[in-house]
Amino acid sequence: MTQKKQILVVEDNEFNRAMLSEILSHEYQVLEAENGQVALDILQQHKNSISLILLDVVMPVMDGYTFLDKVKVDDELALIPVIVMTQGDSEEDEVTALSHGATDFVPKPYRPRIILHRMANLIRLRETAALVNQFQYDRLTGLYSKEFFYRKVRERLDENPDQEYTIVCMNIENFKLYNDSFGREAGDRLLRESAASMMSWLGEDGICGRYSADRFMCLMEKNQEKSDREFFFSEVHSERSQNVDNVVVKWGVYEIIDRSVPVEQMCDRVLLAADSIKGQYNQFYAVYDDNLRGKLLREKAIADVMETALAEEQFIVYLQPKYSLSDNRMVGAEALVRWIHPEWGFMSPGEFIPLFEKNGFIPCLDRYVWEKVCVYLRDWQEKGYPVMPVSVNVSRADVYQSHLVDTLSEMVQKYGIDPSCLHLEITESAYTDNPDQIISTVEELHRRGFVIEMDDFGSGYSSLNMLSQMTLDILKLDMKFIQNELAKPAAQSILNDIISMAHRMSFRVVAEGVETKEQTERLQAVGCDYVQGYYFARPMPVKEFEALF
Numbered sequence: 185m186t187q188k189k190q191i192l193v194v195e196d197n198e199f200n201r202a203m204l205s206e207i208l209s210h211e212y213q214v215l216e217a218e219n220g221q222v223a224l225d226i227l228q229q230h231k232n233s234i235s236l237i238l239l240d241v242v243m244p245v246m247d248g249y250t251f252l253d254k255v256k257v258d259d260e261l262a263l264i265p266v267i268v269m270t271q272g273d274s275e276e277d278e279v280t281a282l283s284h285g286a287t288d289f290v291p292k293p294y295r296p297r298i299i300l301h302r303m304a305n306l307i308r309l310r311e312t313a314a315l316v317n318q319f320q321y322d323r324l325t326g327l328y329s330k331e332f333f334y335r336k337v338r339e340r341l342d343e344n345p346d347q348e349y350t351i352v353c354m355n356i357e358n359f360k361l362y363n364d365s366f367g368r369e370a371g372d373r374l375l376r377e378s379a380a381s382m383m384s385w386l387g388e389d390g391i392c393g394r395y396s397a398d399r400f401m402c403l404m405e406k407n408q409e410k411s412d413r414e415f416f417f418s419e420v421h422s423e424r425s426q427n428v429d430n431v432v433v434k435w436g437v438y439e440i441i442d443r444s445v446p447v448e449q450m451c452d453r454v455l456l457a458a459d460s461i462k463g464q465y466n467q468f469y470a471v472y473d474d475n476l477r478g479k480l481l482r483e484k485a486i487a488d489v490m491e492t493a494l495a496e497e498q499f500i501v502y503l504q505p506k507y508s509l510s511d512n513r514m515v516g517a518e519a520l521v522r523w524i525h526p527e528w529g530f531m532s533p534g535e536f537i538p539l540f541e542k543n544g545f546i547p548c549l550d551r552y553v554w555e556k557v558c559v560y561l562r563d564w565q566e567k568g569y570p571v572m573p574v575s576v577n578v579s580r581a582d583v584y585q586s587h588l589v590d591t592l593s594e595m596v597q598k599y600g601i602d603p604s605c606l607h608l609e610i611t612e613s614a615y616t617d618n619p620d621q622i623i624s625t626v627e628e629l630h631r632r633g634f635v636i637e638m639d640d641f642g643s644g645y646s647s648l649n650m651l652s653q654m655t656l657d658i659l660k661l662d663m664k665f666i667q668n669e670l671a672k673p674a675a676q677s678i679l680n681d682i683i684s685m686a687h688r689m690s691f692r693v694v695a696e697g698v699e700t701k702e703q704t705e706r707l708q709a710v711g712c713d714y715v716q717g718y719y720f721a722r723p724m725p726v727k728e729f730e731a732l733f
Contacts, residue, residue, distance in 0.1 A: 188213040189235040189307065194223040194251065195269070196243040204238060207296045220246030224254060227261055235307045237266045241281065252284040265306040269294075322394040324372055325379035333393025334447045337403045340391060341443055348406035353436040353454040354382060357462060359398035362431055374431065401451055406439060434458050435469035456480050463542050483539050490545055494552055499523050501556045502723035503574065505732060506694060506716045509708045514732060516573040516607070518716060519557050520723045521549065546579045553577070554592065557606065558599040560726055565601070569733050575607035575637055580614040584621065589628045603633035609660065611639045623653055630655040637694070641665070642682070652689065659686045663697025670703050680710040687711065
């Protein structure tokens with residue numbers, strides 16, 4: 185059975201309310217209010233379900249005109265049609281009611297058939313308008329809906345065949361995280377502000393639409409977009425970064441050359457451009473071209489098979505030995521993952537690791553590596569080999585998972601391994617993202633017996649003050665940092681100062697990427713504890729590593 189539409193009758197005379205209820209109740213569900221204030225209270229509770237308001241003008245507490253004025257300033261309430269009922273039928277009364285925001289006007293005494301027809305027409309008109317508006321406009325931001333944006337872009341292109349145009353996409357990174365952290369109201373406010381900033385940039389001639397939750401599209405003349413591109417994209421990024429924490433804006437640009445391409449496909453391409461720089465520091469926009477398309481198609485092909493590859497154990501763990509500089513003895517290893525695909529062959533980690541970090545698959549791969557390393561450690565223990573700790577990567581995405589500490593603790597317990605045999609490498613850049621969370625997570629891991637290494641030190645902008653707050657065991661110097669410093673004369677290098685500082689803070693130091701005898705001797709001279717690199721050994725399969733025991 186179809187639910188009846190709700191009508192709000194606002195009338196101070198009880199007899200009149202009863203009469204209207206009798207007239208309306210066969211077709212509508214009637215709510216009653218004896219004055220404007222009561223009516224406002226009812227509207228706050230039922231505004232989404234009330235189809236129409238019948239309003240008397242002369243009432244105590246709050247009259248009809250005051251009620252109309254208050255309703256008019258509320259965007260949602262103003263959409264509800266209002267029929268004003270008064271004792272008089274003069275033109276002046278009607279104009280006054282309409283000027284205060286009434287939709288229609290009927291005089292008393294009531295004429296049931298006239299009232300019912302006018303109500304039905306207004307409700308139908310409102311619902312039709314709402315459907316049209318819903319199709320054409322996004323309710324939250326006021327921008328065009330995706331489908332209507334497509335239509336408006338095609339119309340503009342057809343109307344101006346000689347004008348060159350560009351489609352620009354704005355994507356808010358980490359929007360879901362922002363929404364979860366600050367609430368939906370703050371998220372909606374951010375979306376409205378973003379839409380307003382785009383419209384302000386576009387001006388009156390621009391066409392702008394909301395493509396999806398946190399993505400906006402606009403069509404603009406190519407000469408305007410190109411002239412403003414560098415300035416606008418960097419300015420918006422800078423302004424957004426200063427005003428809103430944890431929010432980064434990325435832009436995609438598609439220059440329309442072939443107008444026969446469907447608008448939907450143009451938008452797909454500009455999205456590819458915006459997504460291509462997702463997670464990349466200090467890069468605000470990307471322009472679509474065929475090279476980008478080829479790269480993204482390759483990334484999609486990799487992403488399509490990554491879960492199958494993990495299930496089939498196509499990922500192989502290699503180990504690169506670490507050596508002590510004091511006696512040239514092997515003291516451990518770092519676990520490195522390699523992918524050997526049955527059709528594509530050996531896959532470079534430089535190709536798939538950044539992609540997995542970007543698409544969120546890296547925690548799954550990390551857990552796979554941790555488990556493999558735990559199996560190796562258990563096997564060595566059972567074979568009576570000397571204790572040989574192995575370092576594994578803990579990515580930024582891992583650190584932000586609330587169950588990280590428990591996952592690692594349960595894993596070493598499962599295989600009967602001392603946690604100190606599993607060294608955890610956390611990259612330097614992760615410490616600058618959310619220091620408080622990193623510090624608390626690292627402290628708990630350290631308390632449970634894990635050895636913590638700061639990986640890639642020297643590749644970013646670590647705070648020395650933050651280093652003093654960290655519960656660390658090992659500082660691992662970045663390969664490029666090592667090579668750059670060793671290329672300088674000893675008097676100009678800060679390598680000795682870094683290692684001395686680390687030792688004062690009770691950190692041991694590992695140097696990555698050591699490739700020559702001269703580099704080894706310099707590192708030994710400045711007091712570096714451990715080294716790894718091609719000069720000593722390349723990453724190798726586990727069986728080869730075991731032969732070194």
